[in-house]
Amino acid sequence: MTKVLGMGNALVDVLAIIENDKMLELLELPKGSMQLIDDKKFEILTKEINKLETNIVSGGSAANTIIGLGQLGIETGFLGRIGKDSYGKVFRSDLSKYHVNSHLTEADEASGVASTFISKDGERTFGTYLGTAAKLSANDLQADDFKGYKYFYIEGYLVQSHDLIRKAIILAKEAGAKVILDLASYNVVEENRDFLLEIIPKYADIVFANEEEARSLLGVDPEEAVSILAKSAEIAIVKMGSKGSWIQQGEEKVLVPAYSVNCVDTTGAGDLYASGFIYGLIRGRSLAASGQIGTTLAARVIQYIGAKVHDDDWVEIFDTIKKMK
Numbered sequence: 001m002t003k004v005l006g007m008g009n010a011l012v013d014v015l016a017i018i019e020n021d022k023m024l025e026l027l028e029l030p031k032g033s034m035q036l037i038d039d040k041k042f043e044i045l046t047k048e049i050n051k052l053e054t055n056i057v058s059g060g061s062a063a064n065t066i067i068g069l070g071q072l073g074i075e076t077g078f079l080g081r082i083g084k085d086s087y088g089k090v091f092r093s094d095l096s097k098y099h100v101n102s103h104l105t106e107a108d109e110a111s112g113v114a115s116t117f118i119s120k121d122g123e124r125t126f127g128t129y130l131g132t133a134a135k136l137s138a139n140d141l142q143a144d145d146f147k148g149y150k151y152f153y154i155e156g157y158l159v160q161s162h163d164l165i166r167k168a169i170i171l172a173k174e175a176g177a178k179v180i181l182d183l184a185s186y187n188v189v190e191e192n193r194d195f196l197l198e199i200i201p202k203y204a205d206i207v208f209a210n211e212e213e214a215r216s217l218l219g220v221d222p223e224e225a226v227s228i229l230a231k232s233a234e235i236a237i238v239k240m241g242s243k244g245s246w247i248q249q250g251e252e253k254v255l256v257p258a259y260s261v262n263c264v265d266t267t268g269a270g271d272l273y274a275s276g277f278i279y280g281l282i283r284g285r286s287l288a289a290s291g292q293i294g295t296t297l298a299a300r301v302i303q304y305i306g307a308k309v310h311d312d313d314w315v316e317i318f319d320t321i322k323k324m325k
Contacts, residue, residue, distance in 0.1 A: 268307025
């Protein structure tokens with residue numbers, strides 16, 4: 001059986017819908033961004049978000065994708081770092097619930113928490129306190145963690161730790177795994193552009209980006225970006241939200257339309273798109289069908305708060321997938 005290993009920031013999402021975007025301005029959080037915050041800012045954001053109705057679930061981009069794959073019936077594992085606290089317990093419990101093999105390092109430090117402010121249009125803004133999640137290092141990685149996995153999925157939020165990424169990619173390649181990189185956030189891409197332009201042609205087999213990330217990396221529109229990326233990687237995907245997604249492998253390029261649904265919260269949309277696409281790839285589906293599966297999952301998850309597809313939705317989702325060509 002094909003297995004997928006993910007590596008990312010092991011975070012717990014504290015999600016809340018805000019009445020208007022003035023709160024973002026007051027908290028100095030650019031709408032739609034992911035801002036890393038320190039202890040002091042974390043206290044401020046926690047105080048404000050606790051005034052709202054919140055949902056607390058495991059999160060982190062790669063973990064969302066890996067759990068989505070687990071829900072699709074793919075055997076998965078996750079590499080990350082958590083604290084010995086209540087948030088760490090939430091994270092570990094969710095991995096277990098979705099049958100994800102744990103490759104977690106546990107520390108006597110605070111777990112990572114993403115305070116997630118959801119605007120009325122569904123856009124998410126993150127104030128991310130990485131805690132011990134950010135201390136995942138090259139020294140935490142062991143060759144045995146990668147054995148038996150055919151794909152290794154990395155969230156782009158980790159690219160700021162260059163030594164970690166380099167070692168992880170080398171261990172994955174030595175274990176015979178293909179490397180999948182999701183660029184994660186436009187501001188992270190901007191800060192690490194040179195590093196990404198170095199590692200993508202050398203190591204990445206599959207690259208996911210949204211249009212803002214692609215523009216930050218390459219300075220071109222999505223269709224041109226996917227063609228440039230496809231020259232460096234085996235498969236490239238550039239997502240454009242409601243405008244669909246471009247996918248290219250070699251000379252084959254397809255545009256997959258998005259679905260029109262009621263968007264409540266875009267948290268996890270890109271992560272679940274990746275779940276669906278990778279699932280399609282593993283099952284031998286075409287680029288178009290794989291993109292449609294990803295689009296189906298993304299459209300489903302944005303109708304709820306949080307980055308999990310509801311358990312009672314899966315029968316209908318699998319019926320839909322079976323009909324795709």
